Structure formats: structure tokens, C-alpha cells
Amino acid sequence: MTRLTVNGKRLELDADPSMPLLWVLREELRLTGTRFGCGMSLCGACTIHLDGEAVRSCVTPLSAAEGRHVTTIEGLSPGVSSAVQRAWIAEEVPQCGYCQSGQIMCAAVLLREKPQPSDADIDDAMSGNLCRCGTYQRIRKAIHRAAKDIAGEKA
Amino acid sequence: MSDAVGRRDFLKIGAAAGGGLLIGVALPGRATRVAAATRSAFAPSAFVRIGADDLVTVIVGKAEMGQGVYTSLAMLVAEDLEADWSKLRVESAPVDPAYNHASFGIQMTGGSSSVSSEWERMRRAGATARVMLVAAAARSWGVDAASCRAEKGFVLHAASGRRSSYGALAEAAASQEPPVNVPLKDPADFKILGRPMPRLDTPSKVDGTAQFAGDVNLPGMLVALVLRPPVFGATVVKVDAARAKAVPGVKAVATIPQGVAVAATGFWAARKGREALVVEWSAAPAGAVASTDALQQEYAALAKTPGLVATNRGDAAAALTGAAKTLSTEYDVPFLAHAMMEPLSCVVDLRADRCEIWTGTQFQTGDRDAAAKRTGLRPEDVQIHTTLLGGGFGRRATPSHDFVTEAVEVAKAVKVPVKVLWTREDDLRGGYYRPMWHDRISGGLDANGSLVAWSHTIVGQSLLAGTPFEDGIKNGIDDSSVEGAADMPYAVPNLRVELHSPRSNVPVLWWRSVGHSHTAFVVESFLDEMAEAAGRDPLEMRRALLENEPRTRRVLDLAAERAGWGQALAPGRARGLAVHASFGSLVAQVAEVSLAGSGVRVHRVVCAIDCGRIVNPDTIAAQLEGAVAFGLSAVLYGEITIKDGRVEQSNFHDYPILRMNEMPQVEVHIVPSDAKPGGVGEPGVPPLAPAVINAIAVLTGRRIRHLPVRPQDLGLA
Numbered sequence: 010m011t012r013l014t015v016n017g018k019r020l021e022l023d024a025d026p027s028m029p030l031l032w033v034l035r036e037e038l039r040l041t042g043t044r045f046g047c048g049m050s051l052c053g054a055c056t057i058h059l060d061g062e063a064v065r066s067c068v069t070p071l072s073a074a075e076g077r078h079v080t081t082i083e084g085l086s087p088g089v090s091s092a093v094q095r096a097w098i099a100e101e102v103p104q105c106g107y108c109q110s111g112q113i114m115c116a117a118v119l120l121r122e123k124p125q126p127s128d129a130d131i132d133d134a135m136s137g138n139l140c141r142c143g144t145y146q147r148i149r150k151a152i153h154r155a156a157k158d159i160a161g162e163k164a
Numbered sequence: 165m166s167d168a169v170g171r172r173d174f175l176k177i178g179a180a181a182g183g184g185l186l187i188g189v190a191l192p193g194r195a196t197r198v199a200a201a202t203r204s205a206f207a208p209s210a211f212v213r214i215g216a217d218d219l220v221t222v223i224v225g226k227a228e229m230g231q232g233v234y235t236s237l238a239m240l241v242a243e244d245l246e247a248d249w250s251k252l253r254v255e256s257a258p259v260d261p262a263y264n265h266a267s268f269g270i271q272m273t274g275g276s277s278s279v280s281s282e283w284e285r286m287r288r289a290g291a292t293a294r295v296m297l298v299a300a301a302a303r304s305w306g307v308d309a310a311s312c313r314a315e316k317g318f319v320l321h322a323a324s325g326r327r328s329s330y331g332a333l334a335e336a337a338a339s340q341e342p343p344v345n346v347p348l349k350d351p352a353d354f355k356i357l358g359r360p361m362p363r364l365d366t367p368s369k370v371d372g373t374a375q376f377a378g379d380v381n382l383p384g385m386l387v388a389l390v391l392r393p394p395v396f397g398a399t400v401v402k403v404d405a406a407r408a409k410a411v412p413g414v415k416a417v418a419t420i421p422q423g424v425a426v427a428a429t430g431f432w433a434a435r436k437g438r439e440a441l442v443v444e445w446s447a448a449p450a451g452a453v454a455s456t457d458a459l460q461q462e463y464a465a466l467a468k469t470p471g472l473v474a475t476n477r478g479d480a481a482a483a484l485t486g487a488a489k490t491l492s493t494e495y496d497v498p499f500l501a502h503a504m505m506e507p508l509s510c511v512v513d514l515r516a517d518r519c520e521i522w523t524g525t526q527f528q529t530g531d532r533d534a535a536a537k538r539t540g541l542r543p544e545d546v547q548i549h550t551t552l553l554g555g556g557f558g559r560r561a562t563p564s565h566d567f568v569t570e571a572v573e574v575a576k577a578v579k580v581p582v583k584v585l586w587t588r589e590d591d592l593r594g595g596y597y598r599p600m601w602h603d604r605i606s607g608g609l610d611a612n613g614s615l616v617a618w619s620h621t622i623v624g625q626s627l628l629a630g631t632p633f634e635d636g637i638k639n640g641i642d643d644s645s646v647e648g649a650a651d652m653p654y655a656v657p658n659l660r661v662e663l664h665s666p667r668s669n670v671p672v673l674w675w676r677s678v679g680h681s682h683t684a685f686v687v688e689s690f691l692d693e694m695a696e697a698a699g700r701d702p703l704e705m706r707r708a709l710l711e712n713e714p715r716t717r718r719v720l721d722l723a724a725e726r727a728g729w730g731q732a733l734a735p736g737r738a739r740g741l742a743v744h745a746s747f748g749s750l751v752a753q754v755a756e757v758s759l760a761g762s763g764v765r766v767h768r769v770v771c772a773i774d775c776g777r778i779v780n781p782d783t784i785a786a787q788l789e790g791a792v793a794f795g796l797s798a799v800l801y802g803e804i805t806i807k808d809g810r811v812e813q814s815n816f817h818d819y820p821i822l823r824m825n826e827m828p829q830v831e832v833h834i835v836p837s838d839a840k841p842g843g844v845g846e847p848g849v850p851p852l853a854p855a856v857i858n859a860i861a862v863l864t865g866r867r868i869r870h871l872p873v874r875p876q877d878l879g880l881a
Contacts, residue, residue, distance in 0.1 A: 041372070043372070049588070141503060
């Protein structure tokens with residue numbers, strides 16, 4: 010039995026503790042916004058927050074989440090995260106959209122750590138998240154826009 | 165549309181909708197909601213439905229794979245319907261002849277043709293509905309329809325100040341017979357077309373609710389992975405499934421024509437089960453490709469022999485002999501995988517009398533018919549629900565219907581609803597690649613430095629050979645092998661293009677921009693080589709050869725001007741350009757590059773496009789930005805190689821694609837045009853590779869004649 014909190018809900022799960030969190034979320038909890046892209050932590054489509062840190066759920070076993078807080082795209086909190094989603098809409102970022110949950114989860118952590126990220130900060134934080142449609146230029150713009158919005162809200 | 169189609173087919177669909185069957189991407193459990201919304205709706209064609217609640221539903225027969233087609237087709241309907249954009253919804257169409265491609269006669273999405281082929285049909289669907297709504301209002305008010313007008317989801321009668329919403333008029337409008345040949349709006353009156361409308365699918369793609377095929381869940385469903393042959397064309401000889409069946413959660417192991425399927429309660433158990441399989445495979449089929457290195461040598465030898473003539477103007481051989489200066493060389497490009505972010509997936513619910521399939525496909529009609537054939541059901545008893553596609557790029561339009569028929573075979577074997585998932589390794593090793601090509605090319609200049617001869621021999625697999633579309637091959641020439649070369653726009657008086665189409669066991673498939681992905685690289689690179697040999701500026705030489713191609717010249721000029729062609733650059737940087745026509749559009753690109761670390765860095769790409777009349781300029785910009793990333797991935801990394809008969813690459817570590825830190829700044833300039841709409845999804849890919857390679861040649865003095873670029877090509881290794 011693994012005890013963990015997912016999107017604010019405390020759960021006890023009777024699943025193979027070696028099973029990657031990705032499949033626990035997608036198949037056991039039906040939180041399908043977290044996507045499978047590579048299974049080897051190479052593309053970032055499965056990015057979630059584990060105690061607030063961005064992790065690749067495709068290589069994170071369920072056992073690693075024991076007693077910890079998991080947040081998925083479905084559970085993003087108001088504030089920083091929704092500013093990111095608003096910016097994504099304003100910049101018309103998604104094309105196929107498959108990688109975007111992971112991109113947004115990663116960007117949300119970046120903006121918490123660095124409220125005014127430079128282009129180099131964005132490169133550092135986001136280069137592990139692949140997008141085959143090539144929306145990178147808009148992701149960059151959306152992160153800068155979200156940073157501005159968050160700063161404006163605080164001011 | 166032909167108006168006759170609309171009414172008849174739609175009545176049939178309308179009846180189905182009443183029964184809750186028209187569910188498009190709707191998932192089980194959602195059907196009720198959709199059916200309810202359908203009740204008392206006005207649906208004057210298969211493409212639009214207006215509910216009493218004022219919601220306008222546009223039913224789209226095209227696959228949304230990121231190219232924005234849900235939004236662009238909805239814009240076409242909304243323009244002539246005078247719809248309120250905020251009341252617009254899109255639904256994915258069922259498989260039905262009403263949604264067949266206007267030119268190709270099957271329901272499919274490809275060839276960057278959705279806007280051009282739907283431009284009139286979708287607009288007329290909107291216009292027809294509008295005329296009926298206006299007539300219904302006029303009748304109820306006892307006024308002349310000509311004195312009423314439609315605006316933002318309402319019919320208005322200015323003289324009396326009366327107004328009525330489309331929803332309130334829906335029932336009355338539905339009792340009329342749809343008129344034929346309703347006139348379309350004058351483009352001068354467009355309110356939506358040509359404006360950057362927000363994509364309708366964006367909100368669901370930022371909150372995780374967008375539904376891809378892998379997200380579908382059915383009661384009692386198993387998840388299956390298939391172990392496919394290590395060498396294309398090999399078959400199963402013997403299976404030892406004992407260890408696989410012992411894995412907790414594994415419910416079934418079945419040999420199917422495509423390999424061995426392991427079905428389990430979830431992905432993880434299926435994967436563990438598949439890893440535990442022990443399978444003996446047959447030897448490689450006769451003539452199987454042992455290695456891509458050997459294949460390249462075969463191609464190079466073949467290129468020295470006469471091929472089939474694809475085009476012949478003047479006398480290229482004589483002109484080369486008589487030329488003041490000649491250049492002969494060879495080019496190579498590799499097999500490429502599509503590598504969509506969403507690996508293939510397909511859900512099948514097979515019952516005794518029907519079959520339902522949920523998948524992201526670009527090829528509905530053929531996939532459905534193939535499923536019918538495999539199950540023995542009638543095509544009308546097979547329904548495909550086209551979900552969102554997590555990227556397509558051509559991989560989800562297979563003439564062999566590979567991923568659908570395979571999933572149907574798994575469903576037949578396991579006898580419960582099943583979701584077949586592909587891993588990244590399955591995707592990269594599963595075949596259906598952009599063909600590997602070898603080109604032998606010669607050019608001749610006269611004493612004035614004018615290009616007078618061009619002789620080009622192309623070697624590579626045909627995309628159509630061995631498929632149901634084989635009759636598209638005329639006199640042995642598959643046009644998709646020579647497109648962009650045989651019909652190049654330059655006024656070279658003596659032009660000859662020959663083709664060899666060897667076959668192999670490696671499955672090949674169209675890959676974003678098809679033949680152009682290869683021919684633009686060769687033609688536009690070699691043109692720069694000829695310009696250099698002539699001591700001429702590449703832009704000036706192209707302009708001279710394009711005197712009779714004003715549209716091509718205009719995009720070239722626009723890109724060059726906006727990129728500052730001819731102006732000084734920072735030290736260590738250089739520019740290259742290319743222009744190419746494909747899918748009814750023209751794209752020119754200027755790339756600005758430098759060398760960094762062990763590779764090339766592309767800083768900026770200025771794009772100019774003439775795609776005729778436009779629908780959504782923001783989508784055009786997005787598609788060109790994406791095309792630059794897609795093309796640059798192929799320039800820097802893309803390569804599928806075969807060794808000992810097996811594909812060597814397996815995941816993104818050895819088949820890398822472009823990352824955030826490598827993305828150039830992309831600028832997009834659209835040429836205003838009232839020409840017929842052209843494509844947008846693919847035409848941005850072809851010019852990227854030659855623009856970058858031409859810039860590298862300027863920067864380093866080294867001409868690279870193969871892709872991808874390697875450090876040693878740059879003098880860095």
C-alpha cells in the first residue's frame with residue numbers, strides 16, 4: 010500500500026510500487042493530462058510536480074511518492090500556474106498539444122524559482138521538454154508574458 | 165459541396181445523431197450529452213448544426229494534428245454563416261462519404277489540402293444555413309427576406325427593429341428544403357477570414373482535458389503491446405510465452421500476423437510481459453536491406469545507369485558537353501522517422517455485429533474498410549472515432565493501415581476491448597520512414613555564367629509502389645519521387661530528370677512535405693553551387709531564372725529584403741537562402757548561422773510565404789515556425805540507419821529532435837494574395853535545409869551534400 014497525496018487528495022494505492030507514477034496517474038487515477046512520450050526521461054511530456062519539484066513521472070516509481078504530494082496538470086493551483094496557462098492561451102502556444110502539459114508543469118516551476126527568467130534561464134529549464142510541432146518560440150514568449158503578469162499581480 | 169450530397173447524407177447522419185451515434189471524439193459516457201445537444205437542432209448539411217441553445221457546431225471531417233484545421237474550417241463556416249464566434253463548437257466527424265476529400269474521394273487529411281479543398285464547401289455550408297435562417301425569420305415576421313440581414317448569430321429586420329437568434333429560428337429553419345447554389349460573400353466583406361482568430365482547441369490543450377486516443381478508457385479494456393519483428397518482413401516461428409504469462413496483470417499472449425501481442429491490465433504489466441517473451445523469428449526476407457551503408461552504395465551505382473525519364477526539356481546532355489563550365493556531384497539524405505510526440509495508439513471494441521475504433525488517424529475511409537475486412541463486418545458496421553492527433557506529419561496516413569489493422573487483430577485475439585499502445589522504441593523501429601535518397605546531378609554554365617543545362621538522376625523508393633494508390637504511378641514515374649525537381653520553376657533551357665525506384669523491405673511513407681523534403685535540398689543547394697561556380701550572387705541568379713515566375717520571385721524578394729540580404733552581418737555569421745513551391749504555396753527562407761561548439765547554430769530564419777487567400781494568419785505563422793523546427797531537426801540530427809538488418813535508433817537519445825535552446829528566431833511574412841488558397845502545414849519544411857546548408861557554405865567554404873550535418877563537415881572534428 011502506497012500513501013500519497015494527488016492534487017490535494019489523500020490516497021492509499023494498492024499498486025505495484027515499481028510502476029512509474031505516469032501509469033498510476035493515467036490508468037489507475039484516470040488523470041490522462043500527463044502524457045507518455047518516451048519512457049526514459051528524454052522528452053518531458055510526463056512532467057509532474059512531486060513536492061513542488063518538476064519530475065519525469067515515466068521514470069519515477071510509485072514508491073518514490075510515498076508520503077509526498079503529487080500535482081498534475083489537472084491540479085495546478087491558481088496563481089502562478091494559472092498565469093502560465095493564461096499566457097499559453099494568449100500566445101496561442103499549442104499545436105498538437107501533446108507535450109504542452111509537460112511544458113506548462115516545467116514552466117510553472119521555473120517561474121516560481123525565477124520570477125523574471127532570462128532567455129538563458131528558459132533554455133536551461135525547458136530544454137528537456139521536446140515539442141515536435143516546434144512551438145518553442147511561443148513557449149518562450151508565453152513564459153515572459155506569464156512572468157510579467159505575475160509581477161503585475163503582485164505589484 | 166454539391167448541394168445534393170449535403171441534404172441526403174446529412175439526413176442519414178442526422179437520424180443517427182438522434183440515436184446518439186454521432187459522437188465524434190466523444191467518449192463513452194459522453195454520448196448522452198452530445199445526443200441531448202443534438203435534439204431539435206437545425207442541421208442543413210453534414211457540416212453544421214445549430215441548437216435551440218444558439219450553439220453552432222461545425223462538424224469537421226479532417227484530423228486535427230496541430231495544424232489548426234478545426235479552427236480554420238470553423239472559420240470558413242462562420243464567415244458565411246455570420247455566426248457569433250463565441251458560440252462556435254467543433255465536433256470530429258464520423259466516417260461517412262459526406263466527409264470525403266473533395267478531390268481524393270476518401271475521408272483523409274493530408275497534402276496540406278484541407279483549406280484549399282474545403283474553402284468552398286464549408287463556406288457554402290455556412291451560407292446555406294444563413295439563407296435558411298433568414299428565410300425562417302422573414303416568414304415569421306411576414307416581411308421580405310431581402311429586408312432582413314444576418315449578423316453575429318442573429319437575424320435582424322432594421323425597419324421594425326425585430327431580431328431573433330439563430331437558436332430561436334433553428335426549428336423553423338429546419339422545416340425548409342435547403343436552397344442550392346447559395347452565393348458566397350464577397351471577400352471585401354470578410355469579417356473572420358484573414359484575421360488571427362483564437363484556436364478553438366487551445367483551452368483543452370493547456371488544462372490536460374484534450375483527448376488523444378491513448379486517453380480513451382472502456383469498461384473491461386486491456387492494454388496491449390506488440391512485439392514486432394526485428395527485421396522488416398520477418399515472421400514469428402515459435403513463441404515461448406510462459407514467463408510472459410507469469411507476469412502479474414498479463415491476461416493474454418497472442419500471435420497475430422504482425423507479431424506477438426501481450427495484453428494486460430495496464431501498460432506496465434504489458435511491458436514487463438513483453439520483455440519476458442521468448443520469440444524465434446524467421447530469417448530476413450530475400451533481398452532485405454542489410455545496412456543503410458550498403459544501400460547507399462547500391463543507390464550510387466544505380467544513379468550512374470539510365471533511369472526512367474521524368475522530365476526532358478531541350479537536350480541536357482548536349483548542353484552539358486557544350487557548356488563553358490560544368491559541375492557534377494552527388495547528394496544523399498537518410499531514412500527519417502516522423503517521431504510524433506504521441507506514439508501511435510488505437511483502441512478497438514470489437515463485438516459480434518459491430519466494431520468501434522478510437523484512434524488518431526489521417527486515413528479514416530481506408531482504415532475503416534481494412535478493419536471491416538479483418539473482422540468480416542460490413543464497413544457500415546465499423547465506426548472510427550477520430551480523436552485529436554498528437555502530431556501526424558504523415559505517419560497516421562498509412563496505405564497499409566498498419567496500426568489500425570494490427571489493433572483489430574489484437575482485439576480479435578483477446579476478445580475484449582483493447583488499447584494497443586506503441587512505445588517510443590516501437591515508433592522509431594516500426595518502419596514507415598521518409599525514403600532514403602541518392603541524387604546525381606550535373607549543371608552547365610555558358611560563357612556569360614547563365615545556367616544552360618541541368619541533369620538530375622534520383623534514386624529512392626516509391627511511396628506509392630505496392631499500395632492501393634499504385635495506379636498513381638504513370639509510365640513508371642511516381643510523381644512524389646520527383647516533385648520539386650522535375651517541375652522546378654527555374655527557366656533552364658535544357659533540363660532532364662531521371663528516376664530509379666528500387667524496392668526494399670523497409671516500409672516507406674510520406675513525411676511532412678513528402679518528395680519536396682528531399683528535392684528542395686538538392687535543387688536549392690546545387691543552384692547555390694552553380695551560382696558560386698558562375699561567380700554570381702545566389703539571389704540575383706535565382707531572380708534571373710524566375711523572370712516568368714512572378715509569385716516565386718515576390719516571396720524570394722520579400723524574404724531577402726526582410727532578412728537584410730547583402731547587408732553586413734556580425735563576424736562569424738553568414739546567410740543562406742532557398743525558395744520552393746509545394747502544395748500550392750511558395751515559401752522562401754533566409755537562414756542566419758554561425759558555428760558554435762561542435763556544431764552549427766541557426767540564429768534566425770526569415771520566412772516569406774504566398775499561400776493565396778488566407779484563413780488564419782496566426783496559424784500560418786505557427787506552421788512556418790514549426791516547419792523550421794521540423795526541418796532543422798532533419799538538418800542537425802535526423803537519421804534512421806540499419807545495421808545487420810535492424811534499425812539502430814530507439815529513442816530520443818539516438819534520434820534527437822530540436823530542443824528549446826536550439827530554436828532560431830523565426831519571422832514570418834505573408835504576401836497578400838487573392839490567388840486560390842494553397843497549403844500551409846508542409847510548404848515551410850522544404851526550403852529550410854538548403855537555406856541552412858547554403859549559409860554554412862558561405863561561412864566555412866565547405867559544401868555539405870548530405871544530411872544530417874556532422875561535426876567533420878564543418879571542419880570541427
